[in-house]
Amino acid sequence: MKEITRLKEIERRYKALVQDTSLILLLINSEGKILDVNPTALEIYGYKEDDFLDKNYKELDLIPKNKRDSFQILFEDAFKKGSVKPMEFEILSKDGGYYWLSLEGSVVNIRQEPCLQLILQDINERKMAEMRLIEIQNILQDFSSTLEHKIVEKSKELVKSEEKYRALMQSSPNSILLVNRQGIIEDCNDTASIYIGLPKDQIIGRNILNIYSIKHREDAPDKMKIGEIYFPIEFEFTNHKGAKKVLSSNFSMIQLGDEIYTQIVSQEISARKEAEEVIKRELSRLKELDKMKSEFVYRASHELKTPLNSLNVASRTLLNYFHEDLDENISKLLTIIRNNGERLKHLVEDLLDVARIESQKMKITKKQENLTELIKQCGEDMSYFLQKRALSIHWDIAEDLFVQVDKVRFEQVILNLLSNAIKNTPPKGKITITAKETGNFIEIKVSDTGVGITEEEQKLLFKKFGKIER
Incomplete structure (x- = not known):
């Protein structure tokens, strides 16, 4: 036991x-x-x-x-x-x-x-440490075996780099000045000599401020870093031969051997500045012409409204009150006059809207409106044209969509969209109107069973007076 x-x-x-x-x-x-x-x-x-x-x-x-x-x-x-x-x-x-x-x-x-x-x-930690140690040993071995070779190659590269720099400097179409920390020019290329109007031996050894008068810029960095290129400065100066030039200069810090220099690379932009001035003058003139055109369109459209309204009222009055007394051919002609008068009235209104937009005279009066009611009212206003082309309309609209809008302009947009859909949908087709909240916005879509538009035609949608031919 x-x-x-x-x-x-x-x-x-x-x-x-x-x-x-x-x-x-x-x-x-x-x-x-x-x-x-x-x-x-x-x-x-x-x-x-x-x-x-x-x-x-x-x-x-x-x-x-x-x-x-x-x-x-x-x-x-x-x-x-x-x-x-x-x-x-x-x-x-x-x-x-x-x-x-x-x-x-x-x-x-x-x-x-x-x-x-x-x-x-x-033994995971131990193995990881061993593997890392082996990896480090391999890296150190590779580094040790190539370090001497790299030092030799680097020395050769420095010599070649300096030779390349001098070759590039001399062949550059831009002016290049090499300035030490005291502001003394230690080297320059032939283009710099041409820009300044002095031989190279009279440039080297002079202070940069005696060559170019460059004012301090507020956005200039206090301390420039090697390898970084700083702000182009555009300035005008008169060279030693009396020629006026406009230069655009970039500044960068470079290291040559143990010394650090400021490299100033300048390009003459006199011709470009003259062209810019010409463009500015032409743009100003074109803006003035465009303003005159907009004013003319606005005034002409405004003046056309009065006779058009009189024409439309007269034709409607004759058709409404004297229809029985009129000959059939006269009635047809009056109907044509009324329809085309209405079309001209809409065109004049469109021209006035364009003129108002371009002259920034378009006034938008926003009020709290129920978009659901406004959209359905637009559909009812177009019911005659829908019945005439045997088209059906499908509503997919939220019950109440309240938002601050200009009622007149909103209805104008919806009626335009519906009108385009009616014109481009074959008989017995369907038009769908969708309206829903999407985040902080209300998304409204008018789609139909018509042929649609191509990608090329889509580019014309928001162009002034752009029209898609069918």
């Missing part, structure tokens, strides 16, 4: 040790069935206890595929030799993570049955 108690105490301590250890512990019988597993194994592999127990280790991804054959040999030898030769390998856990583990084990008897107790340790 005492022996049983002692064995139970040993088993309890073993269990406690297994549960608390940071090592991975697996107990496998000679058939490969897993008899026991500790919490650390479950955490590392990402499995539940039921996924392990009574399962053959071959059914689980405990050992990577490239190590399974060698592990099987070790597994079989373990029961012959009593232990497993240590090995290291990388595993893929159930959640897709990779871990490096070390493995060793020994055969123990559990209830008179030989079992292989595997002890695995998480």
Whole structure:
């Protein structure tokens, strides 16, 4: 009885040790069935206890595929030799993570049955450190082997770079001045000599302020950085031969050897500035002409309204009150006069709107309106034309859409859209009007079953007096 108690105490301590250890512990019988597993194994592999127990280790991804054959040999030898030769390998856990583990084990008897107790340790941090160390060693080795070569090559490149710089400087169509920190010109190219009107030997050694009078700009940086190009300055000066020139100059800091210089690259823009002045004058003249045109269109359209209104009123009066007394041909002619008078009236209104927009005299008077009611009223106003062409109209409009709009202008837009849809939809077609809230906006669509418009025709939609021919 005492022996049983002692064995139970040993088993309890073993269990406690297994549960608390940071090592991975697996107990496998000679058939490969897993008899026991500790919490650390479950955490590392990402499995539940039921996924392990009574399962053959071959059914689980405990050992990577490239190590399974060698592990099987070790597994079989373990029961012959009593232990497993240590090995290291990388595993893929159930959640897709990779871990490096070390493995060793020994055969123990559990209830008179030989079992292989595997002890695995998480060596991921150590392996990562080793791999990083190897990587750093390789990098240092490569760096060390090429450093001397690069120094030699860099020296050659510096010589070539200076030669190229001088060649580029001399062949540049722009003026180039090299100025030291004291403002003294140390080098220049032939173009600079032409711009300034002095030989190179009379330019080199002079202060830049004695050559160009450039005022300080507020947006100029206090400290210029090497390799960065700063603001082009445009300025006018008279060179030493008396010729007036306009230059555009860029400034940059460059390093030649141990010295730092300001490089001033200038381009003559005298012709461009003259062209810009001509363009400004022409633009001003064109704006004035455009203003005169808009005024003329506005006045002419306004003057046309009175006789057109008289013509329309007269033709409507004759047709409404003297229709029975008129000859049929006269009635037809009066109808033509009335219809074309109405068309001219609309054209004149459109011209007036264009003139108002261009002269910024278009007044928009906004009030809180229910767009749902306004859109449906526009549909009713066009009902005659819809019936005439046997068209149906489908409404997909929210019940109440209140917004601040100019009622007259809004109705003008909707009526124009409906009119275009009616004109371009074949008989028995359908027109759909959709209106809904989209964020802070109200989206209104008028679609029809007509032929539509091409991408090229779409470009004409918002052009003044743009028209699509059918």
